[in-house]
Amino acid sequence: MVDTNKMTAVARDVLLAPIYLYQGRKIKRDTVRLPEPNGDRHGWVQLNSVTDASNDDSKKLLTVMVVGDSAAAGVGSQTQQEALVGHLIPILTEQPAIQSAFDTLNWSLQATTGHTSFDILRRLYVLPAPSQTIDVMVLSVGVNDTTSKVSAAQWQQQIENIIAIAQRKFGVRELVFLSLPPMAQMPAIPAPLNNFVGAKAAILDNSLQQICAAHDNVTYMATDFARMIEEHSNGTPIDIRVMFASDGFHPSSLMYGYWAEQVAELIVTLLDSSSN
Numbered sequence: 001m002v003d004t005n006k007m008t009a010v011a012r013d014v015l016l017a018p019i020y021l022y023q024g025r026k027i028k029r030d031t032v033r034l035p036e037p038n039g040d041r042h043g044w045v046q047l048n049s050v051t052d053a054s055n056d057d058s059k060k061l062l063t064v065m066v067v068g069d070s071a072a073a074g075v076g077s078q079t080q081q082e083a084l085v086g087h088l089i090p091i092l093t094e095q096p097a098i099q100s101a102f103d104t105l106n107w108s109l110q111a112t113t114g115h116t117s118f119d120i121l122r123r124l125y126v127l128p129a130p131s132q133t134i135d136v137m138v139l140s141v142g143v144n145d146t147t148s149k150v151s152a153a154q155w156q157q158q159i160e161n162i163i164a165i166a167q168r169k170f171g172v173r174e175l176v177f178l179s180l181p182p183m184a185q186m187p188a189i190p191a192p193l194n195n196f197v198g199a200k201a202a203i204l205d206n207s208l209q210q211i212c213a214a215h216d217n218v219t220y221m222a223t224d225f226a227r228m229i230e231e232h233s234n235g236t237p238i239d240i241r242v243m244f245a246s247d248g249f250h251p252s253s254l255m256y257g258y259w260a261e262q263v264a265e266l267i268v269t270l271l272d273s274s275s276n
Contacts, residue, residue, distance in 0.1 A: 009199075016192055023193040031188055032247045036073045039080025042108040045093050062102040063132050064092070064267070065110065065170070068120060068140035071181070072111035074256065076245030082253035084140075085109050087260030097268050101275065106132070116144045117158035124165045133171030136267050142180040142208065146201045155204050159211050163218055174270045175218045178263070180205040181251075182225055187241050188248030217274070221266050228258035 013020070047062075066072050066085050074083020089107050092098055098105070110123060120141055139162070145155055159177075166172045183189065184198025212220035225243075232238060232254065241248070243255045251259065 013196060016196070020193050020196055023190055027188060027193075031249065034075050034245060034247050034250060036070070036075055036113055037077045037079050037083050039074075039083070039086065041080065041085075041110075042106075043089075044107070045089065045105045046103070047093060047099050047105060048103050060102055061132060062098065062105045062136075062271075063130070063134050064089075064105065064107045064136045064138070065134045066108070066138045066140075067110045067124070068138075068178075069111060069115045069142075069144055070113040071143065071178075071251060072109065072138075072140035073113055074111075075113055076247070076250030077253045077256060080109075082256065084251075084256045084260055084263075087257045088263055091260055091264040092267065095264065095268050097272055101271070111140070114144055115141075116148060116150060117141050117155060117162065118150075119144075121158050121162050121165065124162065124169065129169055130171075133173065134166075135173045136176065136270070137166055137170065137172045137174075138176045138178065138263060138267075140178045142201065142204050143183070145204060146180065146183060146197060152203060152207060156207055156211060159208060163211070163215055167217070173217065174267070174274060175215075176263070176266060176270070177208055177212055177218070177220050179208070179220065179222045181223070185240060186249055187244055219266065219270060221263065223259060224262060227262070228255060231258060 066088070072084060074080055074085065077083040077086070080086045085107065089105065093105060110127065112119070112123075115123070120139070141159075141162075142155075150158075163175060166175050180201045182198070183201040184194045186194065189197055209220045209222075212218045228243065229238065229240070232242070243252055244250065245252050
């Protein structure tokens with residue numbers, strides 16, 4: 001049976017192709033290029049005093065690595081303290097479940113603006129094997145694959161390869177892939193291009209969900225953007241642009257904070273489940 005909806009969508013995209021091309025070039029020309037924020041990209045936090053730690057030999061080191069693209073790198077924030085990792089680590093250290101199970105939290109950030117799934121895979125190959133296995137690796141990937149010419153097949157294979165090297169080389173205990181953002185809602189992307197880009201992002205995101213579901217200890221985190229807006233608005237209408245940086249493309253420091261809360265909640269849940 002012919003999928004008339006798909007045929008209609010293809011025909012529409014063919015007709016709108018010149019507009020997509022024009023709008024894409026205009027975005028590249030006019031959009032402000034925000035730098036990666038300054039700040040530490042690795043560190044450690046003592047969760048308990050030495051006296052407390054010595055009383056319980058079962059407590060140990062927790063290692064967290066955040067890997068990925070410009071969102072992981074914190075573009076849109078002035079400093080790393082205002083970015084995803086800068087919010088995430090303090091939230092994790094305040095969790096009673098983390099404090100009761102671990103003495104020390106070691107964290108690192110491996111992220112670069114513009115990185116696609118292939119770039120992230122190459123980075124994981126180049127990085128030296130860690131002296132300690134990674135308990136939790138969080139990956140932000142997909143936006144640059146959406147805006148480049150990465151096919152669905154290439155995307156699937158590169159995600160599979162990322163999972164393989166993360167588990168084999170880094171000994172990752174829990175691997176978390178963050179969902180792609182709502183690209184159709186990004187202020188920097190005008191209609192009708194936003195719908196075209198949003199549709200491609202949705203295809204990659206659905207594929208990511210399926211791949212994660214097929215692997216043990218690999219989790220897809222559907223970021224709840226509606227919850228972010230609800231928590232911030234407190235029942236009153238807000239301008240969606242407050243959730244985005246000045247370029248209208250990257251998260252704002254506000255969104256990074258809400259995003260980190262959701263990531264921390266998932267990490268605590270995953271560590272609790274794996275320890276039982």
